[in-house]
Amino acid sequence: MLRIGKWAPSHGESDEGHVYWHDGLAPLISTRAVPLESVEVAVIGSGYTGLHAAIVTARAGRSTQVIDKHMPGWGCSTRNGGQISPSIKPTLATMTRKYGANQAMAIRDEGYKSLDWIDNFITREKIDCHFKKCGRFQAAHTPAHFDALVRDTQKLGKEEGVEFKIVPRDDQRKELGTDSYYGGVMLTNHASLDPAKYYVGLLKKAKLAGAEVTGNCPAQDIRKDHEVYIITTPKGEIRAKNIIIATNGYINKNADESQLKTNSCHFVTSTQALEYVPDVDPALDEITRILRPRGAFVNVSILWDHFKFHGADEKLNEKVHEAFRAHCSHQMLPMELPGKLTRRGFENIKDRSLAVVITRRDDNSPARYSEAVMANFALTQGVSAEEVSDWKSQLERAEKQGRFGFTSFPVLTSAHLS
Numbered sequence: 001m002l003r004i005g006k007w008a009p010s011h012g013e014s015d016e017g018h019v020y021w022h023d024g025l026a027p028l029i030s031t032r033a034v035p036l037e038s039v040e041v042a043v044i045g046s047g048y049t050g051l052h053a054a055i056v057t058a059r060a061g062r063s064t065q066v067i068d069k070h071m072p073g074w075g076c077s078t079r080n081g082g083q084i085s086p087s088i089k090p091t092l093a094t095m096t097r098k099y100g101a102n103q104a105m106a107i108r109d110e111g112y113k114s115l116d117w118i119d120n121f122i123t124r125e126k127i128d129c130h131f132k133k134c135g136r137f138q139a140a141h142t143p144a145h146f147d148a149l150v151r152d153t154q155k156l157g158k159e160e161g162v163e164f165k166i167v168p169r170d171d172q173r174k175e176l177g178t179d180s181y182y183g184g185v186m187l188t189n190h191a192s193l194d195p196a197k198y199y200v201g202l203l204k205k206a207k208l209a210g211a212e213v214t215g216n217c218p219a220q221d222i223r224k225d226h227e228v229y230i231i232t233t234p235k236g237e238i239r240a241k242n243i244i245i246a247t248n249g250y251i252n253k254n255a256d257e258s259q260l261k262t263n264s265c266h267f268v269t270s271t272q273a274l275e276y277v278p279d280v281d282p283a284l285d286e287i288t289r290i291l292r293p294r295g296a297f298v299n300v301s302i303l304w305d306h307f308k309f310h311g312a313d314e315k316l317n318e319k320v321h322e323a324f325r326a327h328c329s330h331q332m333l334p335m336e337l338p339g340k341l342t343r344r345g346f347e348n349i350k351d352r353s354l355a356v357v358i359t360r361r362d363d364n365s366p367a368r369y370s371e372a373v374m375a376n377f378a379l380t381q382g383v384s385a386e387e388v389s390d391w392k393s394q395l396e397r398a399e400k401q402g403r404f405g406f407t408s409f410p411v412l413t414s415a416h417l418s
């Protein structure tokens with residue numbers, strides 16, 4: 001066995017910051033210094049996803065090699081909050097509109113079943129990770145927030161059978177050991193665990209099942225030769241009949257270094273991404289480089305200057321919007337794109353408005369979602385919790401009085417390289 005690395009300081013104290021869960025955790029260990037050259041299943045990424053997959057394939061008798069760019073468990077599987085929620089983000093009503101009642105209910109049930117599944121899995125596999133059905137306390141930061149929390153949760157209870165307990169401020173010390181909040185709501189059917197200890201348990205199970213795990217072994221390229229995948233790594237090539245990519249969001253590329261070949265793409269599309277790239281010109285140069293002659297570029301970006309809520313007190317509304325400007329590098333990218341594209345040899349440049357106007361704050365509507373995003377962001381920019389809460393209450397009141405509005409102005413820009 002090879003010791004690939006330590007949690008701290010090389011991992012736990014790295015520039016990503018100290019990770020609470022890594023304290024006292026034994027170093028995680030690879031089973032092989034170099035990966036197997038030929039396997040039935042290669043798993044790229046050694047987090048929960050990769051290891052759960054590896055446990056299944058190895059137990060089914062398939063030779064399995066897991067590789068990770070860093071040491072095993074480097075990703076968010078050892079860095080998360082350890083909360084296990086049986087709920088699915090969209091409400092049942094939203095899913096019913098989208099998929100019909102039966103499918104929506106089936107998706108909903110999957111959420112509930114997942115909590116039982118992990119409970120059984122941890123018990124059966126005897127994984128020591130402090131798993132506990134302890135519920136989840138949602139604390140209110142103002143009296144108005146408490147009322148809203150209670151109202152929203154009662155609605156979920158009625159419509160979706162979500163189990164909960166209202167905790168008034170006087171009782172909250174029993175749950176949280178503090179009087180700092182204004183009471184809250186306990187979602188009783190939630191659990192928690194120590195995410196890194198859970199990970200350690202999974203790693204042991206994967207190894208016991210016969211899966212090999214090799215850290216510091218990034219997949220640099222994947223190509224297919226007839227029926228075999230060939231994965232290039234700095235520690236040698238792996239030939240695999242099947243591959244499972246479980247790398248999560250860790251795609252470590254800049255917008256100006258796609259590593260795609262010149263003139264290799266028929267299309268390049270980007271949806272609400274380019275406006276966040278601070279140095280957008282090199283990204284556009286890269287798009288131009290990889291497109292074939294006559295290749296198409298399609299971009300959707302929002303005109304953030306026109307992303308507006310209406311109905312709150314004007315001064316406070318302006319303050320929240322002003323704070324939100326910092327969230328994005330290019331507020332009006334669609335206005336700049338035609339010039340930038342023309343200078344790079346694009347033609348047939350067209351703009352199409354995808355503007356939306358919403359006058360209700362329905363759950364899961366873009367207005368409600370944007371309101372939450374903006375409110376959270378404003379808190380990080382020095383707008384006080386009280387002001388943010390007032391702003392939301394004012395929008396709620398405006399809706400009741402029939403004078404609420406939200407406008408967003410995305411623009412679809414399309415062009416062809418000459």
Ligand SMILES: Cc1cc2nc3c(=O)[nH]c(=O)nc-3n(C[C@H](O)[C@H](O)[C@H](O)COP(=O)(O)OP(=O)(O)OC[C@H]3O[C@@H](n4cnc5c(N)ncnc54)[C@H](O)[C@@H]3O)c2cc1C
Pocket residue numbers: 044045046047048049050067068069070072073074075076077078079080081082083084085217218219220246247248249250251
């Ligand atoms: C701050 C935070 C809090 C969270 N809280 C919760 C929570 O309370 N409850 C909950 O259920 N979920 C939570 N999550 C989400 C949860 O952590 C993830 O959904 C889960 O860990 C994803 O597991 P994974 O195996 O897909 O990815 P990861 O654990 O991220 O593993 C992906 C691995 O792929 C590797 N990799 C990337 N590129 C390559 C490559 N080219 N070659 C080889 N390896 C590569 C990475 O090094 C990494 O180790 C949270 C996430 C974060 C960030």
